[in-house]
Amino acid sequence: MKLLKEKIMNDGKVLSDTVLKVDSFLNHQIDPLLMKEIGEEFANRFTDEVITKILTIESSGIAPSTMLGLTIGAPVVFARKRKSLTLSGNLYSSKVHSFTKNETNEISVSKDFLSPDDNVLIVDDFLANGEAVKGLLDIAQQSGATVVGVGIVIEKGFQQGGQILREQGIRVESLANIKSLANGQIEFFDY
Amino acid sequence: MKLLKEKIMNDGKVLSDTVLKVDSFLNHQIDPLLMKEIGEEFANRFTDEVITKILTIESSGIAPSTMLGLTIGAPVVFARKRKSLTLSGNLYSSKVHSFTKNETNEISVSKDFLSPDDNVLIVDDFLANGEAVKGLLDIAQQSGATVVGVGIVIEKGFQQGGQILREQGIRVESLANIKSLANGQIEFFDY
Numbered sequence: 001m002k003l004l005k006e007k008i009m010n011d012g013k014v015l016s017d018t019v020l021k022v023d024s025f026l027n028h029q030i031d032p033l034l035m036k037e038i039g040e041e042f043a044n045r046f047t048d049e050v051i052t053k054i055l056t057i058e059s060s061g062i063a064p065s066t067m068l069g070l071t072i073g074a075p076v077v078f079a080r081k082r083k084s085l086t087l088s089g090n091l092y093s094s095k096v097h098s099f100t101k102n103e104t105n106e107i108s109v110s111k112d113f114l115s116p117d118d119n120v121l122i123v124d125d126f127l128a129n130g131e132a133v134k135g136l137l138d139i140a141q142q143s144g145a146t147v148v149g150v151g152i153v154i155e156k157g158f159q160q161g162g163q164i165l166r167e168q169g170i171r172v173e174s175l176a177n178i179k180s181l182a183n184g185q186i187e188f189f190d191y
Numbered sequence: 192m193k194l195l196k197e198k199i200m201n202d203g204k205v206l207s208d209t210v211l212k213v214d215s216f217l218n219h220q221i222d223p224l225l226m227k228e229i230g231e232e233f234a235n236r237f238t239d240e241v242i243t244k245i246l247t248i249e250s251s252g253i254a255p256s257t258m259l260g261l262t263i264g265a266p267v268v269f270a271r272k273r274k275s276l277t278l279s280g281n282l283y284s285s286k287v288h289s290f291t292k293n294e295t296n297e298i299s300v301s302k303d304f305l306s307p308d309d310n311v312l313i314v315d316d317f318l319a320n321g322e323a324v325k326g327l328l329d330i331a332q333q334s335g336a337t338v339v340g341v342g343i344v345i346e347k348g349f350q351q352g353g354q355i356l357r358e359q360g361i362r363v364e365s366l367a368n369i370k371s372l373a374n375g376q377i378e379f380f381d382y
Contacts, residue, residue, distance in 0.1 A: 029304045030253070030261035030267040059252035059269065066254045067261075069223035074222040078250065083294075101273075114221045175353070 001041050001175040004186055007034060008154065008176055014184045018128075018159070019100070026125055026153065028058045038175060039067025044153040045173040046121060049148040053077060053118045055140060057107060057132050060125040064153055066185050068123060077114065079107040079136060081083060089183075091140045096135035099128065107132075109139050116144030127152040130161025137170070148171060156181075192232050192366040196379055198365055199345065207363060208293070209319075209347070217316055217344065218251045229366060230258025230353050233342040236364040239311060240339040244268060244309045246331060248298060248323050249255045251316040254343055259314060266270075268305065270298040270327060283333040286367040287326035290319065298323075318365060321352025328361070340364060348373075348380050361369030 009013070013021040038178070051072055056065040057079040065076045081096075082105065091108040098105065110153040114120070122136045133150055140147045147170070153176035157161050165172050177189040198380040202240040204212040231254070242263055247256040248270040256267045270382075273296065289296065305311070313327045324341055331338045338361070346365035348352050349372070356363050368380040 024303070025266075025271075025303060028268065028271065028301055030257055030260065032267060033264070035257055059253060062250060062253045063257045064266075066221055066223045066226055066257060069221065070227055070258075071225070076223060076254075077219065078221070080219065080250075110214060110219055112215070117358065153284075164273045175336055 001038070001039055003034065004041075004153070004176045005108055007031070008180045009186060012186060014181050014186060017098040017152055017181050018156070020178065020186070021157070022154065022155070026063075028112055030063050032063070035063045035067045038064045039069075039071045041175055042068045042121075044174070046149060049121070050144075051148060052144070053114065053120050054108070054123055055079070055114070055120050056123045057081070057136060058061050064125065065118065068094075068121075068151070070086040071073065075113075077109055079109050079139060081105040081107055092139040094135040094138040097131050099131070107135050109140070109143075113141070114140065114143035114145050118143070118145035118168045120145045120147050121149055122147060123151045125153045127161045127172070128159045128163075130164055133161065133165060149178055151175075155177065175183060192227070193234075194225065194228055195344070196331065199369075202378060203377060205372050205377060208372050209344070209350070211369065211372055211377065212361070213345065213349070217254075221254050221346055223254070226254045226258045229344060230262045233259045233312075233314065233364070236261040236342065237340060240312070241310050242312045242339060244305065244311050244336070245314055246270070246300070246305070246327055247309050247314045248272070248327060248372075252314055258316045259342070260357055266304075268300055270300050270330060272296040272298055280311050282328040285329040285333075288322050288344040290322070297325050298330070300334075302334070305331065305334035305336050308359045309334070309336035311336045312320075312342055314342045315337060316344045318356075318363070319347040319350045321355055324352065324356060325382050342366075345369065366370045 096163040149171035152174040157177040338364035343365040348368040
């Protein structure tokens, strides 16, 4: 996705060989017009699939997922990272380790919002080691829903998450796939 | 806002005299079309103001804020509830107590994304005791930005947050204002 790659090149900050900071348009400040175009691009990539529900995880997955949901007319469900008092019992849960934050969270989705009738597209902002997507896949599988694929805004293709998922036969569509962050330079895979 | 009130009447669940659960369209599952209409209604309410930045808090404020941002062409900044390793230093911070979750979080916004030149609209999903909005106001004030007002999806008008803010001269626009949740019945203020 050309616009996204340009935004990453212009506004992304390489903090190390593995960490790319895109806080100015995706993870902390949000560029709503870019989110709309990302939502439309996800819709294009999965136009051959009937999607009844978009499953993401708080917080940075919410904006692109909501724009996709608006485009295709499907609701979004975001997994919560901690239980709140008004969201107790009746949950699908899974554990997710975040290497960036160096912590393990239990993520949860209410059983009210995923069912065996659902065709689910999983969406997230980043794919690195694949921990968050694995947790969301686990939750979708617990519900009996069908997962039609995974839509990722930025894949770190030099880490193993995408490869592991694709080897399991899961369709993964990344709008930007980073080949390397070495020497402070952002390099994309060409496709 | 008629559509929102209908949604609350049809899909909201009264858990107690003070707790309204709207997990099916706002706080856990998100209705993207409703979010778009909410964003447009906020834009209408504040059409007399120049807004350069929308300030909200993760997670449930993100979807309505992003739709507002799309409508008026302004970026969204969401305050984070915990520090991550890629968001350290250079922060405005404030403490927010959540009565629903019975915990106090430090919320933070990077100094990169708020400045004295900004005209900020604060947006959140709920206004009850006003703790989250007070934290966001504190952060906006630390940055030197001008706060043009507060946009709330659902105000619990029977709690004191809205009154306290309005008595301070802050413009608060709520798209639905609940008068009472007593006896399991949802009653709105008429305006």
